[in-house]
Amino acid sequence: MRVTIFGAGYVGLVTGACLAQMGNQVVCLDVDTGKVARLQAGDVPIHEPGLDKLIRANAAAKRLSFTTDAAAAVAHGKLIFIGVGTPPEEDGSADLQHVLAAARTIGQHMQDFKVVVDKSTVPVGTADRVRDAIAQSLRERGLALEFAVASNPEFLKEGAAVADFMKPDRIVIGAEDERAILLLRNLYAPFNRNHERVQLMDTRSAELTKYAANAMLATRISFMNEMALLAERVGADIEMVRRGIGSDPRIGTHFLYAGAGYGGSCFPKDVKALIHSGALQGVDLGVLRAVEAANERQKLVLVDKVLARLGADLTGRHLAVWGLAFKPNTDDMREAPARVVVRELLARGATLCAHDPVAMDEARRVFGAQAGLSYAASPEAALEGADALLILTEWATFRSPDFDLFKTALRQALVFDGRNLFDPRLLHLLGIEYHAIGRAAPAPLTVS
Numbered sequence: 141m142r143v144t145i146f147g148a149g150y151v152g153l154v155t156g157a158c159l160a161q162m163g164n165q166v167v168c169l170d171v172d173t174g175k176v177a178r179l180q181a182g183d184v185p186i187h188e189p190g191l192d193k194l195i196r197a198n199a200a201a202k203r204l205s206f207t208t209d210a211a212a213a214v215a216h217g218k219l220i221f222i223g224v225g226t227p228p229e230e231d232g233s234a235d236l237q238h239v240l241a242a243a244r245t246i247g248q249h250m251q252d253f254k255v256v257v258d259k260s261t262v263p264v265g266t267a268d269r270v271r272d273a274i275a276q277s278l279r280e281r282g283l284a285l286e287f288a289v290a291s292n293p294e295f296l297k298e299g300a301a302v303a304d305f306m307k308p309d310r311i312v313i314g315a316e317d318e319r320a321i322l323l324l325r326n327l328y329a330p331f332n333r334n335h336e337r338v339q340l341m342d343t344r345s346a347e348l349t350k351y352a353a354n355a356m357l358a359t360r361i362s363f364m365n366e367m368a369l370l371a372e373r374v375g376a377d378i379e380m381v382r383r384g385i386g387s388d389p390r391i392g393t394h395f396l397y398a399g400a401g402y403g404g405s406c407f408p409k410d411v412k413a414l415i416h417s418g419a420l421q422g423v424d425l426g427v428l429r430a431v432e433a434a435n436e437r438q439k440l441v442l443v444d445k446v447l448a449r450l451g452a453d454l455t456g457r458h459l460a461v462w463g464l465a466f467k468p469n470t471d472d473m474r475e476a477p478a479r480v481v482v483r484e485l486l487a488r489g490a491t492l493c494a495h496d497p498v499a500m501d502e503a504r505r506v507f508g509a510q511a512g513l514s515y516a517a518s519p520e521a522a523l524e525g526a527d528a529l530l531i532l533t534e535w536a537t538f539r540s541p542d543f544d545l546f547k548t549a550l551r552q553a554l555v556f557d558g559r560n561l562f563d564p565r566l567l568h569l570l571g572i573e574y575h576a577i578g579r580a581a582p583a584p585l586t587v588s
């Protein structure tokens with residue numbers, strides 16, 4: 141099928157590459173000329189496992205191309221996806237300017253029937269606004285062409301985006317138009333072979349499903365982070381509690397990891413946007429307000445531990461930081477807890493040497509030329525001469541380090557772990573002082 145995608149970001153590129161891999165003819169349109177030029181040259185601007193290979197193979201097979209030519213892109217696809225950004229406004233609401241600009245562009249160029257599918261995360265009622273924007277552009281052209289608008293929210297996770305798209309838990313289609321439903325069902329048929337994954341619903345329910353899913357996951361994380369605070373005070377271990385509750389199938393094991401707070405381009409903005417949508421309707425989403433407040437506090441928990449141990453003035457202290465991305469397997473630093481932690485430690489007078497396997501270029505862009513912040517080519521190099529190590533992202537390569545280095549490379553064997561990577565008893569045995577999230581100091585080992 142011929143498919144056009146507005147937006148060549150995380151969602152647009154992954155959707156485009158995966159649909160092309162199934163044989164579809166995909167054109168990705170972006171307004172960022174630099175990004176499109178890079179993609180046309182075979183350079184994939186984001187780090188996402190498996191994505192660059194998929195993009196290059198499908199571009200070489202002429203199933204996937206990138207353009208800034210809106211007229212040609214709109215003419216190409218019977219199905220036109222909108223996968224542009226919906227960043228937060230000052231008041232927390234979703235900024236729909238890019239979605240509505242894409243809708244207007246479609247209305248300005250379409251010549252025949254199109255199915256316009258919103259894949260961006262948008263508040264309930266946006267499909268109606270997209271419909272109105274297209275209709276308005278058509279009216280301005282003196283045309284009355286038919287088109288349908290559907291909602292098809294995306295549930296991929298960064299760092300596992302290609303795998304998530306190829307093997308989705310569910311494919312939510314919000315549509316009322318039979319032509320849109322038929323085209324989308326057929327487009328997704330190759331991703332829907334083993335069991336029925338398509339969930340067909342009305343557009344408004346589809347739009348709300350996306351926010352509700354992210355809000356539920358964020359709620360679990362903030363809940364566990366609060367339990368972790370309590371666990372520390374009462375001498376319990378949040379990792380034991382996590383296993384204890386996760387084995388109940390009504391709760392399940394996923395998204396129960398306490399840590400340095402959730403980040404990324406989705407949970408923070410989507411929780412805010414849902415709270416805002418509730419307020420507009422006179423519904424106070426108090427649970428979500430608490431989820432957000434708990435997360436803001438949580439981003440500073442590791443800093444508080446450092447200050448409690450090393451003193452409120454960190455002047456003259458040098459600290460190693462492992463991990464800058466908001467999660468492993470991505471170079472994305474949008475809303476990453478590292479942004480808060482690094483700025484706070486620098487403001488307290490510390491100097492920092494950071495390492496991240498892929499996000500250091502992005503970090504240089506985010507932090508700019510910050511006095512006191514340097515980068516190391518390896519995790520080991522970051523440790524040299526530091527007073528302590530802070531761990532902010534759970535990269536696999538951090539999980540089994542040479543623990544002896546913590547004693548030889550660091551000035552003192554002191555580790556603050558925001559992702560609970562290690563067994564506190566092991567580090568205790570090795571003579572390393574270890575502060576993690578929600579984990580009380582270990583009892584001495586019984587030795588026979």
Ligand SMILES: NC(=O)c1ccc[n+]([C@@H]2O[C@H](COP(=O)([O-])OP(=O)(O)OC[C@H]3O[C@@H](n4cnc5c(N)ncnc54)[C@H](O)[C@@H]3O)[C@@H](O)[C@H]2O)c1
Nearest residue numbers: 147149150151170171172224225226238241242260261294
């Ligand atoms: N990143 C994720 O993991 C993820 C997962 C599911 C859903 N979403 C949602 O999908 C949407 C896109 O997110 P993203 O992370 O891919 O964003 P992104 O910022 O990585 O990419 C958006 C792209 O859209 C382009 N763009 C903006 N206006 C445009 C226009 N008028 N025409 C064509 N292109 C335009 C931008 O230049 C940019 O390249 C958001 O609503 C987000 O909430 C994101």
Ligand SMILES: O=c1ccn([C@@H]2O[C@H](COP(=O)(O)OP(=O)(O)O[C@H]3O[C@H](CO)[C@@H](O)[C@H](O)[C@H]3O)[C@@H](O)[C@H]2O)c(=O)[nH]1
Nearest residue numbers: 294295296297298361395396397399402403404406466467
């Ligand atoms: O138990 C957990 C799980 C995650 N996190 C943190 O939560 C954040 C988000 O992680 P994750 O959900 O894995 O990544 P995203 O790429 O932001 O994906 C979320 O946001 C996307 C955009 O809407 C959705 O499509 C996905 O389904 C949803 O998981 C990260 O900072 C993680 O460190 C925790 O602290 N504890």
